[in-house]
Amino acid sequence: MLNVTDLFAGYGESTVITGLELELDTGQIVTILGRNGIGKTTLVKTLAGMINAQRGRIAFEGQDITNASPPRRARLGIGYVPQGREIFAKLTVRENLLVGVHARRLPVSLVDETLEYFPTLRPKLKDLGGSLSGGQQQLLALARALAVQPKLLLLDEPSEGIQPSSLDDIYQLLMRAKQRSGLSILLVEQNLDFAGALADRAFVMDHGRIAREVDHTKLLSNADLEHEYLGADDDVTLSDPFGR
Amino acid sequence: MDEIVVIGLSVLTSVAILLLTSLGLAVVFGLMRIVNMAHGEFLMIGAFTTTVAVRSLELPIWLAILCAPIVCGFVGALVELAFIRPLYGRRLVDTLLATFALSLILYQVAINIFGTAPPGIGTPSGWIEIGRYTVSYYSLFLPVAALVITALLYVLFKFTRYGLLARAAAHNPDMASVLGVEVRRVNLVTFALGCALAGLGGGLLSPMVAVSPGVGQTYIGQAFMTVITGGPAFLLGTLSASVLLGGISNIVSQLFTTLWGLTALLVTAIVLVRLLPNGISGSWSRQL
Secondary structure, three states, X not given: OEEEEEEEEXXXXXXXXXXXXXXXOOOOEEEEEOOXXXXXXXXHHHHHOXXXXXXXXXXXXXXXXXXXXXXXXXXHOEEEEOOOOOOOOOOXXXXXXXXXXXXXOOOXXXXXXXXXXXXXXXXXXXOEHHHOOHHHHHHHHHHHHHOOOOOEEEEEOOXXXXXXXXXXXXXXXXXXXXXXXXXEEEEEEOOHHHHHHHOOEEEEEEOOEEEEEEOHHHOOOXXXXXXXXXXXXXXXOOOOOOXX | OHHHHHHHHHHHHHHHHHHHHHHHHHHHHHHHOOOOOOHHHHHHHHHHHHHHHHHOOOOOHHHHHHHHHHHHHHHHHHHHHHHHHHHOOOOHHHHHHHHHHHHHHHHHHHHHHHOOOOOOOOOOOOEEEEOOEEEEHHHHHXXXXXXXXXXXXXXXXXXXXXXXXXHHHHHOHHHHHHOOOOHHHHHHHHHHHHHHHHHHHHHHHOOOXXXXXXXXXXXXXXXXXXXXXXXXXXXXXXXHHHHHHHXXXXXXXXXXXXXXXXXXXXXXXXXXXXXXXXXXXXXXXXXX
């Protein structure tokens, strides 16, 4: 459903993504691993339309969206959960969920449908987005993206700064969304355990392109891989992200 | 006793005038972070629209006042497309300079069309007697109109689709855009709305003041002070600032002279912004 060919993108004069190729099928969860600053976020932002592609082609469900505006990509079914969540802090939780629904003139009932999967948000509907904890904000960012029932979800480091218990919730939610509606997910992660548990395929990114595919089943708690793919220091060991 | 009632009503009228002349500026600054230096000229266009509609088209005054926001909203939309849109994402000072230039152009155009002292229209008749004093109905109507307009704006921004999208776009335009909000379209509506509000303010003031090309400049300084003092909650903050600044300046005006009243307004605003750099609503969690 998503085809990226020979993509170049970056900020201003500088190019961060250099000739990236990527393919993602319907209902698939693909994860992209790589060290900090390698261009993972730039890739996701380019796919969401926040950064213009300098060269190459992005196709979504057969349509060329290389130069499509962010709202148009949203209408086509691309959802985005940014790094750092970017909740509307002064909007209530309910209003946060309504933005995408209203923007696309979808029925308001979608908010209630979404909340069935996010029971912890329900008692907080009237609270301001900014008053939520980090984990709750991550759930809200996810709910906000899922409320409009996207076909493809772009997820930028959802595990960052999240308690293990919240991360477990997010894992369950994404798996359910995938099974329920055939949602495809492009997941950019540094947490190998989380990525490994979710992904159908895993790629390592380096020098602005996909360096190679790795066996996603071998990502779980593998310190060697962590060192190799993420450039983590040897003395850094990630604890079990699910706290089990 | 009569005197106190009359002074109280006069304070109310002052507060209303301040609120009516500030709301458009507050909406545009609060939601778009654009300092519209041409705000005063939109007040002026609104005032002229009303006087022309009454004198040349012989429309009833109420209908003539309603023409003002329509004309100004339309002009505002054109201004957004031509002057403001190319400057999004640039520094605050860029839009400030562009709208300042626009204000000079509009002022000169008005002089060319209407001259410096065009004929005005009368205040709608009718007054009530309070002891030895008479108060015109119209000066009582202004506070009611100002409150109703503020309430309608609150409803618009709190409960409508456009209102939510405008607040989201103001808060984080990139994120709003990724969620499907056509931020440019929303900004066009917001700017036009701000200009329409300025026009409505000008229309409502036109029966009470001498409408000339410079009429907007009489109010713009106070309007800026009110919006800045009001802070980020652009509706209730501006309302609070109008009550405070309008109240103080009116009382000082009555005790001394109008000039001292204006001085008191500026001094209060300066002291307040010094004490509360983010304005009266700076520490409020609300957005409106």
